[in-house]
Amino acid sequence: MRSLISAMALLALSCGFALADQDDPRLDPLFDELRTAEDPEAAFRAERSIWSIWLQHDDQQVEEMMAVGTTAMNLGNLEDALAVFDKMIEVEPDYAEAWNKRATVHYALGDYEASLADIEETLDREPRHFGALSGRGLCYAAQDKLEEAIRAFEAALDLHPHSRGAQTSIDLLREALEGRSI
Numbered sequence: 001m002r003s004l005i006s007a008m009a010l011l012a013l014s015c016g017f018a019l020a021d022q023d024d025p026r027l028d029p030l031f032d033e034l035r036t037a038e039d040p041e042a043a044f045r046a047e048r049s050i051w052s053i054w055l056q057h058d059d060q061q062v063e064e065m066m067a068v069g070t071t072a073m074n075l076g077n078l079e080d081a082l083a084v085f086d087k088m089i090e091v092e093p094d095y096a097e098a099w100n101k102r103a104t105v106h107y108a109l110g111d112y113e114a115s116l117a118d119i120e121e122t123l124d125r126e127p128r129h130f131g132a133l134s135g136r137g138l139c140y141a142a143q144d145k146l147e148e149a150i151r152a153f154e155a156a157l158d159l160h161p162h163s164r165g166a167q168t169s170i171d172l173l174r175e176a177l178e179g180r181s182i
Helices: 002-015 027-036 040-054 060-074 078-091 096-108 112-125 130-142 146-159 164-180
Strands: none
Touching (some): 027 146, 096 112, 130 164
16 A cells, blocks of 8 residues: 555656646636646646746745745755745735645645645635645545545546546556455
């Protein structure tokens, strides 16, 4: 089971976790494009545009904090990253990505309940956050709640039908469930 979870986490991280300025009016048509893309390349272009917008924030201080926290997280300095994201949430509690990044750090620290709580906060602010939905799936998989994990990845796939990470995770989880029933 641990190797299954590790493989899914690697897939999710390779797809990246989004940074959200969830109120940008350019997002609606991009999500329509993402959902209706006829091929993976078109979906990838829409996804990249969404992520580019999600990276933007009106407050330069918040953008700088995001850069510092993300760098700390990517370097494995999880406690430092957690402190930065805690501060971001204090400064900008409506910024979905502050919650999502903190959820990612909690996941990396093995605190799945805290991660799930932050994922809920993310989704309250940006229900289309397919990265958070995939993160939910990873948390449930780590907790051995395989059916809930599948549903979370299916929700991500509803928003991003060409997400290879979500589809592969669903396939792996279904195989694991079938293995249990034998």
